[in-house]
Amino acid sequence: MVADTRTEHGLSVDGATVRYADGRRRSPHPAAVDAVTFTVARGEVVGLLGPSGCGKSTLLRAIAGLEPLVSGTVRWAGDDLASVPPHRRSFGLVFQDGQLFVHRSVAENIAYGLRVQRVPRAEREARVTALLELVGLPGAAERSVTELSGGERQRVALARSLAPQPRLLLLDEPLSALDRALRDRLADDLAAMLRGTGTTAILVTHDETEARTVADRVIRMEQGRLVTWDAPEDAS
Numbered sequence: 428m429v430a431d432t433r434t435e436h437g438l439s440v441d442g443a444t445v446r447y448a449d450g451r452r453r454s455p456h457p458a459a460v461d462a463v464t465f466t467v468a469r470g471e472v473v474g475l476l477g478p479s480g481c482g483k484s485t486l487l488r489a490i491a492g493l494e495p496l497v498s499g500t501v502r503w504a505g506d507d508l509a510s511v512p513p514h515r516r517s518f519g520l521v522f523q524d525g526q527l528f529v530h531r532s533v534a535e536n537i538a539y540g541l542r543v544q545r546v547p548r549a550e551r552e553a554r555v556t557a558l559l560e561l562v563g564l565p566g567a568a569e570r571s572v573t574e575l576s577g578g579e580r581q582r583v584a585l586a587r588s589l590a591p592q593p594r595l596l597l598l599d600e601p602l603s604a605l606d607r608a609l610r611d612r613l614a615d616d617l618a619a620m621l622r623g624t625g626t627t628a629i630l631v632t633h634d635e636t637e638a639r640t641v642a643d644r645v646i647r648m649e650q651g652r653l654v655t656w657d658a659p660e661d662a663s
């Protein structure tokens with residue numbers, strides 16, 4: 428068999444199955460994620476679409492290591508991550524509500540992961556300044572996150588997740604809480620941010636237009652299963 432270099436250098440999910448325990452039932456609970464197989468090449472942005480409850484967030488959480496697999500594997504660059512805890516995967520996560528630290532400034536929020544990585548202060552400050560430029564909030568470093576709009580908050584959440592340069596960014600409906608006009612604008616900005624930083628990412632969304640704006644390729648789930656996927660552009 429010819430080695431698949433795309434898979435070796437990025438994410439490879441193979442037969443991933445997640446089942447939530449249900450203490451009340453004797454019969455096995457249906458799998459929330461059912462034998463899902465796909466790959467994401469380095470630098471690629473994949474959109475994950477599907478109706479509510481089809482298992483998108485569960486799949487993302489499983490990739491992050493936050494939900495155990497009952498079968499299947501999640502690999503990065505060919506290495507099985509089964510024994511690698513979430514904080515050692517170098518994956519970033521962004522949720523719908525941003526989940527910022529409300530008692531910290533914008534800069535402190537963005538610098539959080541860099542402090543954990545013990546990045547020296549001067550470098551931290553330079554990275555925060557560059558990231559604020561990138562997300563369209565120059566000069567906002569000392570602002571309190573409590574006084575930001577919803578869109579500004581999501582921009583800060585994106586900057587915070589990009590700061591440690593994650594090898595994979597997992598975006599779980601990061602724009603869903605915003606109104607339509609803001610969402611469209613931020614989708615364009617998000618696409619530019621991911622391309623500009625060469626970030627490998629999976630974007631979960633309900634919104635086909637948003638997926639097409641941000642992602643290179645779209646995959647679709649229904650009832651725990653992957654039902655369609657666009658062929659990777661350079662695969663043949």
Ligand SMILES: Nc1ncnc2c1ncn2[C@@H]1O[C@H](COP(=O)(O)OP(=O)(O)OP(=O)(O)O)[C@@H](O)[C@H]1O
Nearest residue numbers: 447448459477478479480481482483484485486633
């Ligand atoms: N903690 C949990 N315990 C038990 N069942 C859960 C849990 N979280 C999710 N589920 C179930 O797993 C299935 C998949 O849920 P999931 O949140 O992954 O779907 P989703 O596609 O992300 O939905 P949405 O688009 O509404 O966020 C659903 O049937 C849901 O009820």
